[in-house]
Amino acid sequence: MGITKRSLSELANYLDGELVGDANHMISGIADLQTAGPSELSFINKESYLHYLPASSTGAVILSADFADKYAGNKLIVSNTYLAYAKVSALFESLSVVAGGIHPSAVIAATANIDSTASIAANCVVGEFASIGPGVTLYPGVCIGDRASVAENTLIHPNVVIYHAVSIGKNCIIHSGTVIGSDGFGFAPSRDGWQKIHQLGGVIIGDDVEIGSNCSIDRGALGNTIIHDGVIMDNLVHIAHNVKIGKRSAIAGCVGIAGSANIGANCTVAGAVAINGHIDIADNSHFHGGTIVTKGNTEAGVFASATPMQEVKKWRRNSVRYTQLDDMSNRIRQLEKQLKALLPTDPAE
Amino acid sequence: MGITKRSLSELANYLDGELVGDANHMISGIADLQTAGPSELSFINKESYLHYLPASSTGAVILSADFADKYAGNKLIVSNTYLAYAKVSALFESLSVVAGGIHPSAVIAATANIDSTASIAANCVVGEFASIGPGVTLYPGVCIGDRASVAENTLIHPNVVIYHAVSIGKNCIIHSGTVIGSDGFGFAPSRDGWQKIHQLGGVIIGDDVEIGSNCSIDRGALGNTIIHDGVIMDNLVHIAHNVKIGKRSAIAGCVGIAGSANIGANCTVAGAVAINGHIDIADNSHFHGGTIVTKGNTEAGVFASATPMQEVKKWRRNSVRYTQLDDMSNRIRQLEKQLKALLPTDPAE
Amino acid sequence: MGITKRSLSELANYLDGELVGDANHMISGIADLQTAGPSELSFINKESYLHYLPASSTGAVILSADFADKYAGNKLIVSNTYLAYAKVSALFESLSVVAGGIHPSAVIAATANIDSTASIAANCVVGEFASIGPGVTLYPGVCIGDRASVAENTLIHPNVVIYHAVSIGKNCIIHSGTVIGSDGFGFAPSRDGWQKIHQLGGVIIGDDVEIGSNCSIDRGALGNTIIHDGVIMDNLVHIAHNVKIGKRSAIAGCVGIAGSANIGANCTVAGAVAINGHIDIADNSHFHGGTIVTKGNTEAGVFASATPMQEVKKWRRNSVRYTQLDDMSNRIRQLEKQLKALLPTDPAE
Structure with a gap:
């Protein structure tokens, strides 16, 4: 439970930035200008925050060359302030610790292939012929189905469920309660009611994908549901069977994407958007919050459908x-x- | 991990279809016409897919008599192609395996009644006086509350939670992360804040119900929340206390149904629909995606409320x-x- | 599994009400007037239900002085009928039982501080330096991260996940599948894709908060996500990083609240509302179901945005x-x- 401490010279080096100030000053966390104390690091990337600088007790500020002359204290001058903040945030992360190796309470199938550098926490269950790669962390209560695979350095938070034959790439983060590989919603009508169409496809999650908590990503009916490299997804997102999401698209919370929708690369889908099935969304398409997307588009653009809020009498x-x-x-x-x-x-x- | 293989004559027999072609040809899976190989089975039920037939490498095609003369290869002629596909999909299902009996890590209350043919996986917890019927499968991490019951052949995927006194019928499938029997949202206002109304009712799930992943179905305040036989429900669906859903209604993903709504039989509710509480929805009502349903209806119909998406400037x-x-x-x-x-x-x- | 029984005199005393009728009549549950039998208690708080009184077989009725002369049977006269019903409902609650102490299958870190009066069920996992207060109940499969704390008498249902350094107040109830403390959705764009902003803040949940099932409450990026005392929240609610929700606000099912939104006290947010990030909502604001809230408001009011449902041809x-x-x-x-x-x-x- 030791607190991470880094000197400003270390941080400047890590960020490839220019340090002006006390190279030996020690930093143990990040905070905004208003609340930061002398052992914390702040950043400023908007003119409108400049007025917080004079009264700030921060230990150092990350800023761009444009703002450098606005602050006389310790500063780290970088080319992209927000990106520098993102990078330095990794140094002060303090996740729950999972001991290396396999916790004695975990239940691992005899045919599973667990890399010796993986960390598998209490009460995890790993199925037959499943594969857990190097440096993977499974937090407590994670279930990995038969023939599923999790590639190197991926981190899976507590109580996530990965169904059989799902494939997860490298360096992914999957948050608690998320389910990957549940059956797609496929049924044929019959005189005797709905006849289940067993969902024989899988799910392929690329590398560097982050998935929030309590998301549901269904397996394909035939063929796979595919989340490409670098996609980021917030909480409570529903991805139906055979959806494809292109590289680096960002899906915000409470979004639902219906079956076989094909979302391009570098799209942003704001919160509470619902996307119809069997449509194609062009690369670089952007959707405002609450949009109901009933048709595909072939050209990049920004789209919306919601109606404005009013006082209820009006x-x-x-x-x-x-x-x-x-x-x-x-x-x-x-x-x-x-x-x-x-x-x-x-x-x- | 053996792969299921079936001869075309077996499949014709199973589907009650007419085989034209090599009766001994072996099939090990299903795929669409474009990707199927010689050991896979395909189906065609739309004229618009006929052009895929000539180039397909599929091992056999399920089709109706109308299309039979369009294809010279192995074919299974059936009366309802899509239904035949649904039925045959069951043969090639390959879920994670749960060994019969009770896994030693499962924690079963002394008074629980577990049928000897049930399969209870690692880390399941079954409460006092709970009843687990013949042929039931509980995947890992499933929690069954006190006095809850799960009837024969129902399959419950990992990490599902069934609260106390919930009753689940026969032949149901419940996907991971789903919670059945959590408290309805009932509170009385008071000067000291919200006074909880303890939710004393239960939940009754009929037979042949399928529930997707990460759904929440609340118990009744007084009396029960009831999901009738043959209902199908996709992921991330919220069912509030004392809701009733009639037989064979289909509820798509991200739908929310507020308290005491009474949904008829054979309804279809598309994705992201929100249904108000204390209203009655007639049998055979159908709702487009994203509809906000504030009033009930007494006659069947098709309803919608969403506004069309536009480029953001317009x-x-x-x-x-x-x-x-x-x-x-x-x-x-x-x-x-x-x-x-x-x-x-x-x-x- | 004994059934709770209370005499009418006990109930009158508990409710601080006036009993007219048989003081020794025993009550074992609550039901509505139409279905209640002689051992059950009912209540009536609306004129429109008076016609049920003559034919009711109920054992006793809670009602106000206004209605007292409408019923000749056993009655409990109170000042606030609905609040009395809420209070009395607590007496007939029959949750699954968790034995006191720590179940042998639970995995508790050596440095965790577990009060001797806490009840920790099977397969729970409690992390390093976590603190579990007096009278706390953790149902099976609950994961508590490192340095998280749960204050006295809070009840956490099965398979809930509390991440590291999350703080939960007294007398809270958290339903199954809910995740508190997952990472906020923070990423900086870069030429190499989305650079994760590690979420270094926490979550603070006040006292007397109830949270439904399958909710996701993210930790702050810097600083905390804060849910104040007395807030109630239904199922499948998404609370993004650094959101603040004021005292006693009520959030219905399927609501999503984006990052840094600041919701006042005593607000009500109906189902399927989506609230934009970085906006301030005044105390005593009320939102109809399905409202898309894109702007803040500085004065209390009632707001809506949804369009009415119509038959699909119209x-x-x-x-x-x-x-x-x-x-x-x-x-x-x-x-x-x-x-x-x-x-x-x-x-x-």
């Missing part, structure tokens, strides 16, 4: 008109026609 | 008008009145 | 007009201008 009057819009439109057309008949004719027409 | 201009709709409507009425005064009077009036 | 015609609203508005203005030119000039102008 909303009641306006929203009922929504059900009369076609009538309103027709009446406008009729008015235009009638008025045209009354107006003097333009001789140029 | 959306900004249009959506602000949504807050002015009542004003627009009033101005149209005023225009009509003024224009009527100007128009020659219809002598027939 | 909806199709109306919803397409939504994409033409700005055009419609401009055409109305044009009509007004043209018509004004035709109308006789008002001499008063």
Whole structure:
């Protein structure tokens, strides 16, 4: 439970930044300018925060050359402040510790292949022919199904469930409660009710993927659900069977993506968006929060569908008109026609 | 880990279909026409896929009599192609294996009643007076509360939680992370804050119900939450206390149903729909994705409420008008009145 | 498994109510007027339910003085009927039992501090330097991270995950599948993809907070996510990093709240609402179901944004007009201008 401490010279070196100030000053954490104390590091990347600088007790500030002359204290001058903050945050991470090796309470199938450098915590269960790669950490209560594989350095938080034959890439992070490989929602109607279509495909998660907590990613019906390298996903996201998500796309919380939707690369999908199935979304498409995406698009763009919030009395009057819009439109057309008949004719027409 | 193999004659027999081709040809899986190899089975149920047939390397095709003359290779002619595909998919399922009996790491209350043909995996916990029926499979980490019951052949995936006194029917499938029987959201306001209303009812899940991953189904306040036979439910669905869902209704992902809503039979609720509490939905009602259902209906129908997605610049201009709709409507009425005064009077009036 | 029984005199005393009827009549549960039998207690707080009284077989009715003369049977007269029902519901609760002390299958770190009156069920895992207070109950499969703390009398249902350094107050209830302290969704863009911002803050949950099942509450990036005393939260709620929720606010199911949103006290947020990040919501604000909240508000009020549901044929015609609203508005203005030119000039102008 020791606290990580780093000197400013170490940090400057790590960030490939220029240090102005006391090279031996020790830093043990990161905080914003308003709350940081002398042993903490801050950053400033917006003009609007400059007024916090004079009163700040921070130990040092990460900033760009543009802002360097605004602060007389210890500073780390970098080319990309926000990225530097992201990088340095890794140094002060203090996750729960999982001891190396396999905890005696874990239940590992005889045919599973566990790398000797993996860390498998209490009450994990690993299935037949599953493969756990070098440096992988399974937190307590993680279940890995038969024939599933988890590649090197991936970290899986408590109580995650990975179903059979799911493949997870390198350097991924998967948060608690997330389920990968549950059955897609496939049923054929019959006179006797819904006949289950067994979901025979799998899920392939690429490298460097982060998945939030309580997400559900279904296995393919036939073929695979695929989350490509570098995708990031927030909490409570639903990914249906045979969805594809392109490289480095970002999916915010409470998003649902229906079956066989094909999301391009470098897209951003804001919170509470719902995307219809069997559509293609172009690379670099961006969706505002709450958008209902019923059609695909072939060109990058920014899209939205939600209606603005109003005080409820106004909303009641306006929203009922929504059900009369076609009538309103027709009446406008009729008015235009009638008025045209009354107006003097333009001789140029 | 042996691969299932079936001859085409076996498959024809199983599907009650007509085989044209090599009766001894062996099939080990299912794939679509584009990717299937000689040991795989495909199906075709849409004219638009016919063009894939000539180049397909598939081992055999399931199709209807209408399409039979379109394909010269091995074929299984059936009356309902999609249903046949669903049925045959069961033969090639390859779930993680749970050994029969009770895993030594499972913690079973002394008063629990576990059928000798049930399979209870590692780290399951079964409470006092709980009942686990014949052929039931509990995957690892499943918790079954006191006095809960799980009827024959039901399959419960890893880390599912069934609270006390919940009753689950026969032949159900419940996916990982799902919680059944958590407290309904019931509180009485008081000067000292929210006073909890303890949720004394239960949950009854019928037979042949499938529930996706990370769903939450709350117990009743008084009386039960009831999911009738044959209901299917996708992932991340929220079912509040005292909801009733009629037979064979289908609930897609990310749907929320508020307390005491009474959903009829054979309804389909598309993704991201939110249904208000204390309303009745007629049998055979269908809701498009993203619909906000604030009122019940007494006749079957198809319903929707979402607004269309637009490129964000257009959306900004249009959506602000949504807050002015009542004003627009009033101005149209005023225009009509003024224009009527100007128009020659219809002598027939 | 004994059934709780209470005499009406005990109940009158507990509720501080006036008993009219048989003081020795024994009650073993609560039910509504229509289904209650002689050993059950009912309540009536709405005029519209009075017609159920004559035919009811209930053992006794909780009611206010206003209704007292409407019923001749056993009755408990109280000042606030619904609150009395809430309070009495606690007496008939029958949760799964967790034996006192630490179950032998639980895995407790050597440095964890477990109060001797806590109850820790099978397969729980408690991390280094974690603190479990007096009277706390951890149901099976709960994971408590390093340095997390759970204060007295809090009850945590099966398979909940509490990450490292999360602090949970007194008398809280947390339902199954909920995850508290997963990483906030913070990433810096870079040429090499998304650079993770390690989430160095924590989560502070106040006293008397109830959290439903399968919720996700993320830890702060820097500083804490804070849920204040007396907040209640339904299922499948997403709380992003650094969100603050004020005292006694109520958050219904399927709500998502984005990062750094600051929700006031005594707010109610109905189901499926999505709240944008970095906005302030005033105390006593109320949001209808399905509202997309993109802007903050400084004064209390009731707000909504959803569009009404329609039969799909009408909806199709109306919803397409939504994409033409700005055009419609401009055409109305044009009509007004043209018509004004035709109308006789008002001499008063």
